[in-house]
Amino acid sequence: MNRKELIDLIHKKKSFLCVGLDSDITKLPKCVMESEDPVFEFNKRIIDATLPYTVAYKPNLAFYESHGISGLVSLKKTMDYLHTKENECFVIADAKRGDIGNTSKQYAKAFFTKEGDFDFDALTVAPYMGEDSVKPFLEYENKWVILLALTSNKGSDDFQMFENAEGVKLYERVLRKAQDWGNEDNLMFVVGATKAEKFTEIRKIVPNYFLLVPGVGAQGGSLAEVCKYGLNKDCGLLVNSSRGIIFADNTEQFDIVAGEKAQEMQQEMAMYL
Amino acid sequence: MNRKELIDLIHKKKSFLCVGLDSDITKLPKCVMESEDPVFEFNKRIIDATLPYTVAYKPNLAFYESHGISGLVSLKKTMDYLHTKENECFVIADAKRGDIGNTSKQYAKAFFTKEGDFDFDALTVAPYMGEDSVKPFLEYENKWVILLALTSNKGSDDFQMFENAEGVKLYERVLRKAQDWGNEDNLMFVVGATKAEKFTEIRKIVPNYFLLVPGVGAQGGSLAEVCKYGLNKDCGLLVNSSRGIIFADNTEQFDIVAGEKAQEMQQEMAMYL
Numbered sequence: 001m002n003r004k005e006l007i008d009l010i011h012k013k014k015s016f017l018c019v020g021l022d023s024d025i026t027k028l029p030k031c032v033m034e035s036e037d038p039v040f041e042f043n044k045r046i047i048d049a050t051l052p053y054t055v056a057y058k059p060n061l062a063f064y065e066s067h068g069i070s071g072l073v074s075l076k077k078t079m080d081y082l083h084t085k086e087n088e089c090f091v092i093a094d095a096k097r098g099d100i101g102n103t104s105k106q107y108a109k110a111f112f113t114k115e116g117d118f119d120f121d122a123l124t125v126a127p128y129m130g131e132d133s134v135k136p137f138l139e140y141e142n143k144w145v146i147l148l149a150l151t152s153n154k155g156s157d158d159f160q161m162f163e164n165a166e167g168v169k170l171y172e173r174v175l176r177k178a179q180d181w182g183n184e185d186n187l188m189f190v191v192g193a194t195k196a197e198k199f200t201e202i203r204k205i206v207p208n209y210f211l212l213v214p215g216v217g218a219q220g221g222s223l224a225e226v227c228k229y230g231l232n233k234d235c236g237l238l239v240n241s242s243r244g245i246i247f248a249d250n251t252e253q254f255d256i257v258a259g260e261k262a263q264e265m266q267q268e269m270a271m272y273l
Numbered sequence: 274m275n276r277k278e279l280i281d282l283i284h285k286k287k288s289f290l291c292v293g294l295d296s297d298i299t300k301l302p303k304c305v306m307e308s309e310d311p312v313f314e315f316n317k318r319i320i321d322a323t324l325p326y327t328v329a330y331k332p333n334l335a336f337y338e339s340h341g342i343s344g345l346v347s348l349k350k351t352m353d354y355l356h357t358k359e360n361e362c363f364v365i366a367d368a369k370r371g372d373i374g375n376t377s378k379q380y381a382k383a384f385f386t387k388e389g390d391f392d393f394d395a396l397t398v399a400p401y402m403g404e405d406s407v408k409p410f411l412e413y414e415n416k417w418v419i420l421l422a423l424t425s426n427k428g429s430d431d432f433q434m435f436e437n438a439e440g441v442k443l444y445e446r447v448l449r450k451a452q453d454w455g456n457e458d459n460l461m462f463v464v465g466a467t468k469a470e471k472f473t474e475i476r477k478i479v480p481n482y483f484l485l486v487p488g489v490g491a492q493g494g495s496l497a498e499v500c501k502y503g504l505n506k507d508c509g510l511l512v513n514s515s516r517g518i519i520f521a522d523n524t525e526q527f528d529i530v531a532g533e534k535a536q537e538m539q540q541e542m543a544m545y546l
Contacts, residue, residue, distance in 0.1 A: 024379070062372060062379035068390025069345050076342060096372050098399065099335060100426040100492075106297070106335035117341025126371065126399045128421055130428025148401055153373040155403025158450055165438040177431055219373075 001090050001121050002142045003185050003234075006210075009055050009090070010235045014270035017262060018056035018092065018212065020242025021046070021078065022063050029250040039064070039074035042254075044081055046246050049259030051088060053266035056238050058212075061095040072117075079118045090238075092146065092212070093120040101132035108136045112143045122146050124190060124212070127174045131181060138182045145187050149174050150202070152192025152215030175205045184208050191230075193221025193239070199229030210236050217244030223265065227272040235273060241265060274363050274394050275415045276458050276507075279483075282328050282363070283508045287543035290535060291329035291365065291485065292319065293515025294351065295336050302523040312337070312347035315527075317354055319519050322532035324361060326539035329511050331485075334368040345390075352391045363511075365419065365485070366393040374405035385413045395419050397463060397485070400447045404454060411455045418460050422447050423475070425465025425488030448478045457481050464503075466494020466512070472502030483509050490517030496538065500545040508546065514538060 001009075010016050023039050023046075035041040047057065059078060064071035082091050097107045110116035111123045122144035125134055137145045150160055150171040160171040175189060191202055193215035202211070211230060215221035216239055223239060230237050245265075249257035274282075283289050296312050296319075308314040320330065332351060337344035355364050370380045383389035384396045395417035398407055410418045423433055423444040433444040448462060464475055466488035475484070484503060488494035489512055496512060503510050518538075522530035 022376070060372075060376055060379075062370075062376045062383065065383035066379040066389055068383070068388065069342060069349060072342050072345060094372075096370065096399070096402075097335075099333075099367075099369050100424070100428075103295070103333060103335045106333075106339040110335065110338035110341070115341065116339055126369070126401050128399050128401045128432060129369075129424050129426060130431030130433070132426050132428040134428075151373070151402050153402060153405050155373075155405040155407075158403030159401060159443065159446065160403070162435065162437060162443055162446055164436055170432060170435055170443065173432065173435055 006055070006090055007234050009088070013053065013055055013266070014273055015053055015055050015266040016235050016237050016239055016269055017054045017265050018058050018238045018240040019046070019050050019054050019245055019262060020094070020214070020240050021057055021059040021246065022242040023246065024063050025067065027247050027250070029252070029254045031252045031254070037074050037077060039071070040077040043074070043078040045255040046258050047081065047085070049255040050245065050262040051085060053259070053262040054089060056090040056092055057082060058092040058094045058240055060242070061093060076117050079120070083119065090121045092122040092124065093118065094124050096124050096126045096148065098126040098129050098133040100129065101136060104133050105136040108140060112137070112140045122188070124148065127178065134178065135181055138186050143186070145182060146212045147174065147178050147187065147189050149189040150191050150195050150198060152194045152219050152221065156192065172205060175202065179206070188212055190214065193223070193226045194219055196222060196225035196229060199226065203230065203232065207232060208234070208236065210238060212238045212240065214240045217241045223268055231272060239269070278360075279328070279363055280507050282361070286326065286328055286539070287546055288326055288328050288539040289508050289510050289512055289542055290327045290538050291331050291511045291513040292323050292327050292518055292535060293367070293487070293513050294319070294330055294332040294519065295515040296519065297336050298340065300520050300523070302525070302527045304525045304527070310347050310350060312344070313350040316347070316351040318528040319531050320354065320358070322528040323518065323535040324358060326532070326535040327362060329363040329365055330355060331365040331367045331513055333515070334366060349390050352393070356392065363394050365395040365397065366391065367397050369397050369399045369421065371399040371402050371406040373402065374409060377406050378409040381410045381413060385410070385416045395461070397421065400451065407451065408454055411459050416459070418455060419485050420447065420451050420460065420462050422462040423464050423468050423471060425467045425492050425494065429465065445478060448475065452479070461485055461511075463487065466496070466499045467492055469495060469498035469502060472499065476503065476505065480505060481507070481509065483511060485511045485513065487513045490514045496541055504545060512542070
């Protein structure tokens with residue numbers, strides 16, 4: 001999906017909600033546990049219920065890899081199902097990959113092609129290894145790198161806030177440097193909702209880029225704050241909620257409740273747009 | 274495998290060689306392409322030929338993930354085979370993972386348990402997200418985090434050399450900070466062989482830690498230089514070679530040639546030990 005299509009989708013649905021499919025099998029409602037593939041059954045019902053209010057889905061690879069190959073089979077079924085909704089959502093692999101050039105090239109194949117089984121629209125990438133670890137992902141048309149800049153967790157202070165003699169922090173360096181490699185059509189950045197006070201400064205460095213914003217909900221970030229300082233003329237935000245939507249209820253009605261939670265967020269988002 | 278067992282293995286084999294199983298299917302010799310699972314057949318023959326000279330194997334996840342689920346089935350078979358050699362080698366997942374705490378916890382399960390299908394001894398981890406992204410991996414007994422510090426690629430200059438007002442570089446900050454989280458029994462660092470001039474400084478910060486050293490061979494690093502500045506009283510090095518061993522030959526004799534290349538490196542290593 002290209003930038004224009006993504007923006008059109010946001011305006012059509014009046015939403016910039018991303019639903020994180022962190023589908024931890026130990027938290028799934030009992031009613032799906034009897035089906036042949038509980039994780040896929042859960043994801044499918046969550047997708048069906050939330051799709052009207054959602055522009056993006058973000059499976060978190062860790063929750064599938066932790067069950068080995070059977071977990072990845074559940075992910076593939078989920079992706080096959082999402083591909084039947086191709087023009088209705090953008091799909092992000094939250095996998096935080098990144099390695100030397102010849103290896104990132106293989107990861108790009110893994111996430112952006114049918115040969116890799118998943119064929120995502122976008123992949124989260126960790127910047128630590130620099131240019132040649134990021135560029136191979138930028139060579140695919142209509143595919144996106146979402147580069148970690150300032151993450152939502154406590155540990156983000158340890159290195160991302162590391163500062164040079166001119167007062168430039170590492171995450172600011174990442175935001176600036178990455179613009180030499182990619183552009184607004186193939187690159188986004190991760191900025192945590194728990195850092196809302198930083199959005200004004202960040203928007204000075206990347207005024208037109210899309211930001212993927214985790215940390216609203218269970219992690220404590222505020223949607224109103226993020227929007228106040230983070231929205232740009234093209235929206236420029238994808239705000240993720242995982243646990244706050246998908247595990248809002250664990251009865252047989254879990255999907256209906258997830259849909260309601262997504263709708264609540266979509267209605268708040270429509271106001272800000 | 275714990276630290277003592279690893280050191281004993283190094284002394285028994287007079288080797289600190291790690292063979293990188295970057296088993297790119299497009300580079301495999303024709304003779305394995307007719308078998309049911311060419312990647313597994315290739316890996317098995319490489320392992321059989323190199324095991325006497327090798328203390329560690331390091332499958333690079335990207336080369337398996339790029340073939341989707343079937344690639345991961347080849348990796349699982351390779352790991353099952355390596356588990357039959359359990360006391361003869363240390364096995365590293367080169368996967369550069371790292372995410373917020375609850376997600377790293379899932380990645381730890383993916384790589385360090387049978388439930389995740391692979392049960393590796395060690396995992397390479399990217400430090401960008403800080404403490405809570407690393408700690409969950411350190412909670413497993415006899416399992417190891419190998420944290421990226423100074424990598425072998427050109428892009429390592431972009432962020433790893435970023436320097437604060439006191440002249441401390443980011444990779445030095447990583448080396449220092451991570452010692453608050455782990456210790457010599459569960460933590461190693463990645464330092465590229467292409468940065469041999471940096472080993473003296475690095476050994477001042479982490480005198481007793483093991484270092485995993487990629488970049489000898491195809492990437493241009495020198496084994497002699499790495500050993501001169503990097504060896505410590507317990508050896509303290511695992512030096513990786515991937516392409517220089519596994520793709521040294523592409524005839525039916527590929528495994529014999531790989532064994533010879535591994536033996537050459539082992540003999541040079543025995544001299545330095």
